Amino acid sequence: MSVYTQLTNDQFATFCQSFGVSFVRAIPITQGIKNSNWFIQTTDDVDGAYSYVLTLFEERPPADIEKMAVILNQLDGKLPVAAPLSVIESNSVQTDDDDKRYVIHYEDKAITLVPCLAGSHPEQTTQAMCHDIGAALAMLHETLQALQPAEQYGVPLYPWADVRDREMQFMPGDEAKLMSDIWRSYTELPLTTLPNGLCHLDMFADNTLWNLQKGEEHLTGLLDFTEVSVEHYVMDIAITINDFCTTWGMAEQGESVNFDRSKMAAFLQGYESKRALGLDEKRALPVMLAKAAVIFWLLRLNVIHYNRTEGRTGDNIMVKNPDLMKRLAAYHWAHVEKSQNTVFVLSGTTSDNQIIGVFSSITQAEQAREKLSNSSEFAIKEYTLDQLS
Incomplete structure (x- = not known):
């Protein structure tokens, strides 16, 4: 995502230490348009790899980002999400999950650190x-x-x-x-x-x-x-x-x-x-x-x-x-x-041209065809209402 706020290496090191992570290098992430993001390389990473993403949220207040952390923890284990790391408390007292903090503040903005997930952004979808x-x-x-x-x-x-x-x-x-x-x-x-x-x-x-x-x-x-x-x-x-x-x-x-x-x-x-x-x-x-x-x-x-x-x-x-x-x-x-003046007819492509259904939108007609085991044998034709065909 775009980088709007510039941080020094000393600042990155301090922020990462708050999450129990040893900092080596920050690499700006320039895709996106809302927040400032960096890949974080740690002392455990080799060959230029990086383990975490540090995000500074430019618009959302820290309270909103705390809510986001709860949401990600709810999804964790069911979907592939990166749940934010919790802040290491200075008193070293073990806290319940409900009491954990996942956000640190910088100039009234929230910062989180999350593990990098494997994979790539697709250039095309299938x-x-x-x-x-x-x-x-x-x-x-x-x-x-x-x-x-x-x-x-x-x-x-x-x-x-x-x-x-x-x-x-x-x-x-x-x-x-x-x-x-x-x-x-x-x-x-x-x-x-x-x-x-x-x-x-x-x-x-x-x-x-x-x-x-x-x-x-x-x-x-x-x-x-x-x-x-x-x-x-x-x-x-x-x-x-x-x-x-x-x-x-x-x-x-x-x-x-x-x-x-x-x-x-x-x-x-x-x-x-x-x-x-x-x-x-x-x-x-x-x-x-x-x-x-x-x-x-x-x-x-x-x-x-x-x-x-x-x-x-x-x-x-x-x-x-x-x-x-x-x-x-x-x-x-x-x-x-x-579609306000059109119906979509799903019918067979064989000689009997059997009508399977009539739909008010192309989306519903396509969904119906996808459910047929031999969908390639059926075609969708559109007809304008109140006109001779």
Whole structure:
């Protein structure tokens, strides 16, 4: 992640000593956009290896990070997470888990030290990886239900409506309309009936680690739990789908945005292998996909705003292109608008052309086809309502 705060080697050594770790070297981590992070090499590491990650949280207050530590300990053993090390108390008195501290303070900011997890960030995802991250997200949702009341552990949701109102003043008319239309459609969903609980809300591929041996890819790490909040599960699903099921082209490729619906079907199949989605959740998903893209469109605009107002500059500051999320939002919104006048028919490809089902969204039709043992023998056709075929 980006490095905003500069620390000296003496400071790193002092911080690491607080967690019982002997410091040798800190290596900046420049991916990401929110916090300052370094790999920590210790006296036990050889050949330039490193055992820990030290994070200085630039925005979240220390109390929020203490909550995050509890969440990670709840998940530890069920999912591949890096639970923060506890602070070594100077009085050497053994403390219960409930009394342990996992955060030290530096200029009113929180610092944690966590073990490095094995694996790499994937440059591309496969259908199998989308299936596995879907199952992992469902397991996360189910496991964190044990922490009650959930609001006590989650941080407040960011006031994105305020960012929307600020940024829409400077947008071209078509962009402002897109954002406004998606937001309105989201508010018209049956939000009170949608299941909610503690959600990750930032499960992008670069917040996961994998053993990427071809043909045997498996998940080895889930990262960055700073945004865990009480939210609708289907929003967390939409956020994760948007990154894992999209191929983001590089600058030299025109920064293309290519969404893969077969990957989304695999993700949903994996998710439902651990937690079944309700009918309201399935119906809400297309709009949630668009709204999730809007949120990250606003997030990237917000980062640019704060970098400008705070005078943040330098090679270690990375800014992600907000236009990519705008294009993804437009893609999803086009499908929402189209689905309002369209049905999707799942039928056989043989001569009898047997109709298996009629669905209100392509997502539900694809999910139904994936459940068929001979799915390749069935096709999905879309029909516009109130027109002759």
